[in-house]
Amino acid sequence: MKYAFFPGCVAKGGAPELYDSAKIVMERLNIEVVELTRASCTGAGVLQEKDQKMGDILNIRTLAMAEEMGLTMLVICSTCQGVISQANHRVLKDSKYLDEINEVLRDEGLKYNGTTKVKHLLWAIIEDIGLEELKKTFVSELKGLELAPFYGCYMVRPSDALEFNQYPNRENSLELLIESTGATVTKYSGTTACCGFPILFINQENSLKMVSNHTGNAKDSGANAIVTPCPLCHLNLDGYQPKARRKNRKDKADMPIIHVPQLIGLAMGISKKELGLQKHIVSTKDVVKKIEEITL
């Protein structure tokens, strides 16, 4: 399989372990990627607050580049997935709007015809590779491990832009992945909730309440770790967990937050160092030890 790879800003900035682990896992799965180095940031919904059309132009530009290459666009961030899908959804519904955007892109020699598909690595694995194929790369089942899924808003809403009707597995893709590793899915209130990252710099008190609620709830429900396809959720749930837990629950930050490719890598038997698990703010030692006990 070959994709036009759009890693997003956070995987190349504040969460480098996501980029590194994704590259390793993709190689193991024979996923060939061409990185879209000319692409811009998606705007993450924030730029769109000031000017939605500007955001749409930038994202349609990226979609046009992938279209030119004849490839499906691969992302490793829920927010990238959602923001690009929404822009795509808007132009597919309104050809006049697409014409206006193509007019801006013309100087650069780009034109979007509306054919590019955008897939998070999690979806690509399920839809293009298949979980049975994925399982063949695992060294052993992670039986006894309890993992709490945390999607990130942009991977679950709005469901029409994400084409849940056409791809019904997307709605529980993370649960399917966790089950494929042999681990148990923790049922708790955070699965499709908001991590609070978008308001971290605007209303930190509310943002931290979300962090302590979800990580605390995952702990109370017996999870060994939270798994997320979103590096922005990771930044907040991992980076701000110590402060949030201390402030709102008077306890310690003890809920490791694992990126999707890190979980896959662990099941493949790739070392914790290669997967960057030492780079997290909340220690991943206990969960890695538990996995090592299971896999060795």
Place this chain on the structure above:
Amino acid sequence: MEVKLNIKRFDPELPSDNEWWQEYSIQINSNTTILDALIKIRDEIDGTLALRCACRASICGSCGMRVNGRARLVCKTRVESILKNNEPLNIEPLGNHSIIRDLVVSLDSFFSKIDQVTPYIVPDSEPETGEFIASNESMENLLTSMNCIMCGVCVSDCTVLEVDNKFIGPAALAKAWRFVEDPRDGKKEERLRYLNDQDGGIWDCTRCMQCVEVCPKGVAPMDRIMEMRESAIESGNKSTSGYKHTESFYNSVKKHGRLDETRLAVDSAGITNIPRLLDLAPIGMKALLKGKLPPLIPHKAEDKEKIKDIYKKVEEKKQ
């Protein structure tokens, strides 16, 4: 077909154990709505079950409830459409509302928030002809928000209200938008300033899209909130962290084609806001020690000049 409904019960008159889950089995057909099923339970099995409904046609907005963790109008939802492997449906009252009994919630806080946004037209002058004439186009624009039936479904699943009851919330903010946009209203600037400055105003929305997803009438409250952010900025409201955040983001992409995470954090706090900056420092230090501080000199897209050209083109057109 037989289905099981697991219903959250609450009886305030019981001295203790006044909350419990109760399971009912009933026969349904493929057209049975969840509301039909609930009424059948009340009529045929358990007359003590309290629920609220009226029109049964998704117009009155009385029968909002949470089904399997998501708020819906139960008159608009067929049982079969959400049944999975014939597992029981979990039915609870709306979230973020106080409960009166069983599935009936109090709408006091809902309407006090609606009141908070001055939900009526405040004209600046008297109409010349005895009435204000608004164009068809301007009214069509308002239809999204005017479709609101005040069912409380969006409020139920709002992730900000869950942690902060000061937030004005999706329904009332969508209502506020309707008057901000109404050409007959004379207080647009005052309204925007209030919604911008107010604790719990437009910048407290976390953009989680729950309200967009659950609204049964296509109001898409969050989209209305984002439009008001854009309008508030255009009207010169530039004091909030929210504004600084979006402005910094916009400029970062303009300059580098990419996001400058360090700059975004500093700009949002406010470059002169020393306490907020000191608050960021420990997190930055921790990230540095783990070898994952975002680069101080931001990475750039290879084509950043092309992106600058796009900005130039779009901004010129706006003026």
